[in-house]
Amino acid sequence: MKSKRSTATVVTGLFFIAATVSAIVGAILYDPLLNNINYLADGAKNANRIAGGALSEIFLCSANIGTAMMLYPYLRKFNESIGIGYVFFRFLEVVFIAIGVMSMLSLLTVSKAAVSGTLDMKSATAIGETLKASYHWAYILGPNLILGINTFLYSYAFYKTGLVPKWLAVFGLVAAMLIFVAGTLLMFGAVPLSSARHLLMALPIATFEMVLAGRLLSRGVNQIAYD
Secondary structure, three states: OOOEEEHHHHHHHHHHHHHHHHHHHHHHHHHHOOOOHHHHHHHOOOOOHHHHHHHHHHHHHHHHHHHHHHHHHHHHHOOHHHHHHHHHHHHHHHHHHHHHHHHHHHHHHHHHHHHHHOOOOHHHHHHHHHHHHHHHHHHHHHHHHHHHHHHHHHHHHHHHOOOOHHHHHHHHHHHHHHHHHHHHHHOOOOOOOOOOHHHHHHHHHHHHHHHHHHHHHHOEEEEHHHH
C-alpha cells in the first residue's frame, strides 16, 4: 500500500498528540480541586496550578478543533455528510470541554472567596459542589460520550476508504464504541467516574489516537485511496 505523507497528515498527527497530552496535563493540574476533600482551601493555595490546568484544556480545545479542520477534507471525499457530522460532534465535544474549563475557573474563584472570608463556608461548599458536578457532567458528555461518536464517524470513513490500514480503522471503531458505552454507563451511574472499569474502557481510545498519530506522522494516508 503506497502511502502519501504530507504536511497536512503530519499536522493532524501532531494535533492528536497535543490533544492527548494536554488532556492528561489538565487532569493532573486540576487535582487539588477535583480529588481533595479540602478543595476549597487547597484550590486557592494552588491557584496558578489550576490556571495552568485551564490553559492546558484550552490547548486541548484548540487541538481538537485542529483535528476536525485537518480531517474534514479527507472525510468529505468519501462522504460529505460524515465529514460534516464529524466536525459537528468534534466541535460539540470542545463546547463541553470549555464548559468544564469555566467550571474549574469559577470553582477557583469560589475557593479564593471562601479562604478570604468573602463567602461563608456553607455557601461556598454548596456552590463548589455544583461547579464540580458541572465539570464532571461536561467531562462525561464531551470526552466520553461525544468523543465516541466523532471517533466512530472518522474511523468508519477510514475503514470504507482504506486511508489507513483496515486493522487500525477497526481498532478505532472498537475504541469508539467502548468510550461511548463508558459515557453511557457513567450517565446512568452504572460505572463510577475515574474508576478502574472506566479507565479500562477509556484506555483503548487513547491508545488508538496515539497509534493513529504515529501512522500519520510516519507514513501519512494510503495514496491510492486518497487519490
